[in-house]
Amino acid sequence: MSEQYKKLEELSKDYLSKIYKDKTVIRVQTGTSGQAVGADEILKLLSSKTNNKINVIEVGSMGLMYLEPILVVVMPTGEKIYYANVDLKTSEKIYDHYSNSQEILLQNAFACESSKNLDISIPNINDLPQFSKQLRIATRNFGEITPGDIMQYISTGGYSALNKALFEMSPEEVVEEVKSSGLRGRGGAAFPTGVKWSFLAPNKAPIKYVLCNCEEGDPGAYNDKGILETDPHTLVEGLILNGYATNSNKSYVFIRQGHDIPINAIERAIKEAYDKGLLGENILGSNFSFDMEVSLTGDSYVAGEETALMEAIEGKRSTPRFKPPFPAAAGLWQKPTNINNVKTISYVPQIIKNGSDWFSSTGTEKSSGTAIVCLSGHITRPGMYEIPMGMTIEEVLDEVGGGSNSDSDIKMLQTGGPLGGVLGKEAFATKIDFDEMAKSGAILGSGGIIVCNETVSVVDLIRNLVAFNQFESCGKCFPCRLGNTHMFDVLQRLADSESNPGDMELLERIGKSMKIGSLCGHGQLGYNPISSSLKYFESEIIDSMNNKSEPLEAMLTPTRTRPNSAE
Numbered sequence: 001m002s003e004q005y006k007k008l009e010e011l012s013k014d015y016l017s018k019i020y021k022d023k024t025v026i027r028v029q030t031g032t033s034g035q036a037v038g039a040d041e042i043l044k045l046l047s048s049k050t051n052n053k054i055n056v057i058e059v060g061s062m063g064l065m066y067l068e069p070i071l072v073v074v075m076p077t078g079e080k081i082y083y084a085n086v087d088l089k090t091s092e093k094i095y096d097h098y099s100n101s102q103e104i105l106l107q108n109a110f111a112c113e114s115s116k117n118l119d120i121s122i123p124n125i126n127d128l129p130q131f132s133k134q135l136r137i138a139t140r141n142f143g144e145i146t147p148g149d150i151m152q153y154i155s156t157g158g159y160s161a162l163n164k165a166l167f168e169m170s171p172e173e174v175v176e177e178v179k180s181s182g183l184r185g186r187g188g189a190a191f192p193t194g195v196k197w198s199f200l201a202p203n204k205a206p207i208k209y210v211l212c213n214c215e216e217g218d219p220g221a222y223n224d225k226g227i228l229e230t231d232p233h234t235l236v237e238g239l240i241l242n243g244y245a246t247n248s249n250k251s252y253v254f255i256r257q258g259h260d261i262p263i264n265a266i267e268r269a270i271k272e273a274y275d276k277g278l279l280g281e282n283i284l285g286s287n288f289s290f291d292m293e294v295s296l297t298g299d300s301y302v303a304g305e306e307t308a309l310m311e312a313i314e315g316k317r318s319t320p321r322f323k324p325p326f327p328a329a330a331g332l333w334q335k336p337t338n339i340n341n342v343k344t345i346s347y348v349p350q351i352i353k354n355g356s357d358w359f360s361s362t363g364t365e366k367s368s369g370t371a372i373v374c375l376s377g378h379i380t381r382p383g384m385y386e387i388p389m390g391m392t393i394e395e396v397l398d399e400v401g402g403g404s405n406s407d408s409d410i411k412m413l414q415t416g417g418p419l420g421g422v423l424g425k426e427a428f429a430t431k432i433d434f435d436e437m438a439k440s441g442a443i444l445g446s447g448g449i450i451v452c453n454e455t456v457s458v459v460d461l462i463r464n465l466v467a468f469n470q471f472e473s474c475g476k477c478f479p480c481r482l483g484n485t486h487m488f489d490v491l492q493r494l495a496d497s498e499s500n501p502g503d504m505e506l507l508e509r510i511g512k513s514m515k516i517g518s519l520c521g522h523g524q525l526g527y528n529p530i531s532s533s534l535k536y537f538e539s540e541i542i543d544s545m546n547n548k549s550e551p552l553e554a555m556l557t558p559t560r561t562r563p564n565s566a567e
Contacts, residue, residue: 002284004277005163012155020074023055024098027072028091029143031061031229032222032261039069042091051099060230062143063384064130067110072143073098080113081105082125129399130381135362135370138346139386141231148268150276153233159278161352162237165244166286169352174245175201178348180356182368187213187304187341188416188445188521190367190434193348196338199328200246203336208248211313211332211339212239214255214262215297215304218417219468221448223372224342226384228255228262231346232269236292238345240273240283241352243290246338250291254309257296267294301472305520306339308474319476320520343372343447363389367433371444377451380405387432394428397451408453412536416445418465418472419525422458424536441532458537459544463491465529473522480523483514487530499545504534 019025028034028043046056062070067084071091074080081104083094090108097105104112104120111125112118125131136142145152153159165174179194200208212235216224227235239251253266270292273279281289295313297303303318310332312318331337347369351359360368367389373396376382380402387396397403397410404410413423421442423430430440437444452461470484490507493499511527518524534541 002163002167002286004284005159008151008154008159008276012151015151016155019055019057020076022076024053024076024102025055025057025074026095026098027057027059027074027143029061029068029070029072030058030261031147031226032259033065034061034068034070035261037068038087042069042071042086042088045088046091046095049095051095054095054099056095058146059143060141060145060147061226061384063139063226063386064381065383066381070143075102078114079104079118080125081109081122082111082113083108084110130383130385130402133391133395133400134386135388136386137350137359137362137370138227138234138343138372139231139384140350141234142226143230145231147230147265148232148272150233150269150272150278153231157353158233158349159237161349162240162244162278163284165241165352166284166288171201171245171247174241174352177352177356178245181351181359182356182363182366183344183347183351183359184367184434185341186343186347186372186447188419188443190444193340193344196328196340197242197246199326200248200336200338203247203328205336207250207335208246209332209335209337210239210242210246210248210251211306211309211337212251212253212342212345213304213306213309213339214253214342215301215309216342216446217256217299217301217304217472218446218448220376220414220450221374221417221446223374223384223447225255225259225262226372227342227346228253229265232262232266233273234346234349235266235342236269236273236279238348239292240279240290241348242338242340242345244288248290248338250293252293252295252313252332254295254297254303254313256300256303257298263294263296270294300474301468302474302520302522305522308520309339310337317474319474320522322519341446364431364433364436366435371432371447373432373447373449375401375449375451378405378408378410378453378456379403379451389431389433391432392428393423393430393432393449396432396449397428401451404451404453406453408455410451411454411456412452412458412461413442414450414452414461414465414529415448416443417448418468419521419528420445420448421528421532422462422536423532426536441535443528457495457544458533458540459491459495462529462533463488463495466491466526469522469526477517477519477523479514479517480519480526483510483518483523484526486510487526491530494541494544497544503545504541 030039071083183193184190214224297312300318303312307321308318327337372386427440470488475481514523
């Protein structure tokens with residue numbers, strides 16, 4: 001073990017002791033979801049109070065977005081009481097209560113956590129399915145530590161994997177460990193991560209880059225930014241391990257400008273890592289040096305494509321490059337480059353710390369580990385959940401998500417972003433697994449699952465998805481630029497009950513042309529929402545075609561009003 005790391009471990013224990021020893025600690029969960037409903041005002045109010053028996057700290061979100069704002073009271077004896085949907089008045093009442101009493105306040109309490117059975121009328125959080133069904137690896141520190149606070153992160157074992165790799169493993173052994181774990185990319189393509197690293201590692205170029213993609217423009221997905229704003233050091237550590245394994249020099253964390261909460265968190269984490277000798281020259285006293293910074297892009301969905309991402313970092317317009325050459329040979333500034341998603345990299349510290357067998361023992365044969373899914377739409381418990389691969393979609397919806405939030409049943413799901421697929425009830429028995437979901441006609445993608453009940457028209461849904469894809473097309477190649485526009489026109493006619501004979505054949509023809517002729521996945525996958533919808537809702541789509549409000553002759557030359565394609 002590095003003496004420098006050993007000293008950091010000791011300092012972190014002292015640091016944590018000052019926060020928790022003989023104190024009641026009130027954790028205010030922030031992040032985008034919490035701040036949207038007033039968590040920052042609550043934190044400001046409680047932090048302004050003075051009481052030598054209580055410490056107030058900011059922590060990241062647990063992912064239970066439907067319960068925000070959440071306060072967690074940690075008693076000096078270790079018991080935790082979770083309070084949901086608090087406001088300024090309630091939070092002040094909680095603070096005042098624990099300033100004078102060790103009795104448990106039940107108002108707004110939804111769960112507790114204790115090593116002993118508390119004689120109170122609220123459940124243990126580990127008995128709640130939305131929590132107990134999870135297996136937290138990348139999100140293990142969610143709701144537990146202050147985002148970007150390096151000493152709190154180290155107190156949980158943070159950077160021990162880096163210490164292990166630098167002083168007990170060669171770069172080649174780190175690559176093999178990641179490869180043996182079966183970790184696959186969590187950004188959409190699900191390519192084996194260790195294999196991807198092995199493309200870059202042997203390259204002897206003096207300058208090599210590892211990039212982290214946090215563009216995350218998918219509607220319904222917010223787990224990448226959730227990691228950044230809740231536990232950014234797990235990403236920083238993972239990227240340093242990536243750099244060590246591939247003998248690279250520098251990393252860029254790529255994120256869309258304007259998302260200030262995750263941007264501020266990752267920038268703070270990087271600065272603290274430099275201050276503690278975990279970035280820069282001779283990390284932890286080793287011979288390995290590595291640098292890192294944040295790179296911001298404008299509002300461009302296509303900037304999430306790996307070659308467009310490199311163009312953006314170079315200060316150019318975010319458009320895909322022709323391949324080959326591939327990034328491992330000529331990437332950022334024509335230097336050898338590796339690119340991974342935030343979620344992918346965030347698993348790496350735990351894989352190196354606990355071993356590849358530990359990670360691969362979870363999940364399925366070809367999809368090891370966990371999936372971080374974001375539930376939104378017509379669901380009782382919207383939020384971000386890390387669940388084992390192999391759990392069925394139905395289990396996620398009913399047990400984790402709590403089922404439909406209305407009297408109307410769940411009709412369909414939109415998964416994997418706007419280029420993913422639409423799944424009907426017949427597919428709800430499908431396992432959360434990259435290959436199984438692909439067989440069902442959809443992709444897991446970035447983990448977004450938008451839930452729709454019986455009131456939602458499948459035609460309206462796919463029209464909106466294609467409208468998004470049309471609006472976000474970079475326009476570099478005409479099959480995507482024109483194809484999305486033509487598909488939107490057809491779907492608009494369909495939504496208006498003004499379709500023409502042969503429109504479905506036209507959609508298929510356009511989709512095939514886009515798949516063959518487009519430069520990147522934005523065009524190649526553009527027909528997916530339509531093709532998957534036809535698999536499960538063909539009769540509804542055909543009924544929509546046949547629901548004519550005018551005689552057929554009048555509809556052969558329809559008058560179409562084109563709505564804003566961003567709606």
